[in-house]
Amino acid sequence: MDAAQTDEHAPGDRSGRTPGDDPTVVDLLVPAEGVPPLVTDRDALADTAARLAAGTGPVAVDAERASGYRYSARAYLVQLRRAGAGSFLVDPIACDGDLTPLDEALRGVEWVLHAASQDLACLAEVGMHPDRLFDTELAGRLVGYPRVGLGPLTENLLGVRLQKGHGAADWSRRPLPAEWLTYAALDVELLVELRDAVAADLERQGKTVWAEQEFEAVRLAAPPPPRAEPWRRTSGLHKVRRPAALAVVRELWESRDTLAAARDIAPGRLLPDGAIVDAALREPSRRDDLVAMPVFRGRAQRRLADRWWSAIERARALPRDRWPATAAPPDGPPPAHRWGDKDPAAAARLAAARAALAELSEETGTPVENLLTPDLVRRLCWSPPERATPDAVRTALATLGARPWQAELTAPRLAEALTAQPAQPAQTSADAG
16 A cells, blocks of 8 residues: 555654554564464465455455556555455465455455555455445545555554555565565455554544445445546656657657557656656767767666657657647646636635535535535536535536535535625725726
8 A cells, every 4th residue: 555655754643643652652673463364376366265264354455566667557565354264365476367256255344454445456456345444544635644655654643653664665576575564464464453443433423424425435436537648747847849849749748658558667767757858858960969869868768768858759750749838738627826817706606605615524524625626616616506505506516526515515505605706806096987
């Protein structure tokens, strides 16, 4: 759950302490039952499935990928723990990428994950699909904990500090180091206990139904559609303004992406985004000029110099009508900072809606972005229902993808906000005369 650890070094928690300064917190350095052996063959996988099926209660599940090292987002380790069964570390690669015996053993069982949306796709790839889900990170956001990484939640709610340090490691490495396996086992050691603690807070705040709807939406979410122009996500692209230079970025990005996919290596490890942008801005006139540039002069890049230079030449050979546009085609409303000029009434609606949701966030203790996503709010305010009644707004929110609890909670406030009008310029004495 590499990305799920992103806030573990942020200062403070709900009690105001800084992690590490509470003498009552216990450091958990190894699993209570020891680190389980790595499951690496079909016989051991079948035994693991049988033991999990004989367990009781929810099952804690986690997966480790090799983000930043590999092109694919596949799972290189799957961790599970269930009462009465114990903990298991499963190597999907050694098991031929097929963990369906575990899936079959856990039919109807609630799966507990932390930041489930990050792991469900790679689990599905190996044949694992939950029937029921509890996401401790998402639940923590709904409760309103200021820090929802696995470490801070476990420390603040259970009084236990977990080992850190390997979430962003290259989990495709073999053999996996012993300390990494310890870290991985600890990720599921207390996950069910954490689920119970967060669930109790949800119940106290009357948000259990909210959470159930959110979990089901995550469980059933379809994969995101492919981006129309993924190369536009190149870091530093804002520096490139000319269409001819954008064509160079596009060709280099696509050439790098093709090679990265073939080698299953993270694209940035083949060629950093900054080098792509630099090549587009500097406009080298010859191959030798390219390999003299920073990054491109390195040994690894010199071996790929012909590939990168060919991409640049392809871009330069394009006719003008095949150059990229200076900006991506619009997908939804224009950027909010332009609304004041394009549609002052929409800008007024958006400002009122944001204020209403901020107030509701304060009242419920739930972050604004969990009440409604910012994109959904913009779309509603840009194209509101013809009559902004609570029922009409509720219907519009549902159409835009809001969960029932979100639509029910926010529709009355937003219906009022959607009647907001732009402020009128102050009348001068000359105008009055």
